[in-house]
Amino acid sequence: MNINATLLAQTIMFALFVWFCMKFVWTPIIAALEERKKQIADGLADAERAKHDLELAAKRAAEILREAKEKSADILAGGEKRASEIIEAAKDQARTEGDRIITGAKAEIDQEVFRAKEQLRTQVSAIALAGASKILGREIDAKAHNDLLDKLVAEI
């Protein structure tokens, strides 16, 4: 139990163990621990970011949905408006067309009436001539009385 050279041997051994521990044990393990700590921190940060992204995405989705609804409502309203416009336009067109047809028909009728009147007039003058000739019992000189007859016709 006395002090001897073991003392020196133990001190040297101690120094060697500390050196070995520092070089081959402590440094690599601490490095691995630090690395893992960093990985975990990164993982947590990623998760946080992903959560944030999810929130943003949900917000964006809601927004898009809202926009789509608005747009569809717009389109619907536009469609209705357009339909009523088309109907109005069709009505107008029909009306003008109808008017045109009516005026055309009226003109034709007028023309027809005029023609009938002309015909009637000529017929009446012929009838009048025939009647008059009959009444007078003799041939009237058509040439001599044409002026008179034309006057008569214009009066009818």
Add this chain to the structure above:
Amino acid sequence: MSSEALTSAEYIKHHLQNLTYGQLPAGYERHDVSGNVEALQQATWTIAHGAEEAKAMGFWALNLDTFIMSLLLGAVFMFMFHRVAKAASTGIPNGLQNFCEWALEFVDNSVRGSFSGKNNMVGPLALTVFFWIFSMNLMDLLPIDYVPLVMQALGVPYFKVVPSTDPNATFGMAIGVFLLVLYYSIKVKGLGGFAGELTLQPFGKWGMPVNLLLEGVNLIAKPISLALRLFGNMYAGEMIFILIALMGGSYLGLSATSATLFGSQILLSLGWAIFHILIITLQAFIFMTLTVVYLDMAHQEHH
């Protein structure tokens, strides 16, 4: 008890004797077992038989048991940690890696707690101190007679299996710590600063001799208290194991007394061993913490 021919005193002495290898001077009279005296013709390198011979070998002798056991234990501990360190990955740690990482973080935390400077050496130092001392102390829990019995069967006369009950081991470590304290004191504060710290306080420059005495004692007390605290605790613990074993070994023939003594040895050894688990851990922890604290003091400019 290892041999029925031994008296109690011899038994205790046998247990407290290191396996010392050294040189006996010429003319030294060796007493062998049968009482013959043989004077050595010339200086001889040999293993000491008993305390007197170990003493006669002087300083240049080696306690083989302390040396081998501490080397072995330190190597086992280093091997275990080194294996983990080589395979250290950032993935999910398995059993041994988990333990080593936990141990390392525990040491790292206590270093961070009491060491304010910045020095990459303190962490590994603390880890080595803790686990080396812990494993050396742990040998105290081996049944006290088994290792010496096995060794005796192998022809080795003495074998103290607990290196920390040898003051050489504890002082060896304490001196290592002390050298580091001196080194860092001088490195951080400079030679003048360190000398000033030793001589200029607490009484100012007119009280220089008194200051030097006080601070010198303060400084020297660090390694001595480190070494003696560990040695004392482990030595006392070992002693109590020896005494318990001695009591149980007092075989008085086949009687109720013998049975009682034998039974109480088992109970007392068990109780003391369980209590000792606390002591060996605590002593390792104290040594580690004080080492860190002393180094912290060495790193501080003023205290």
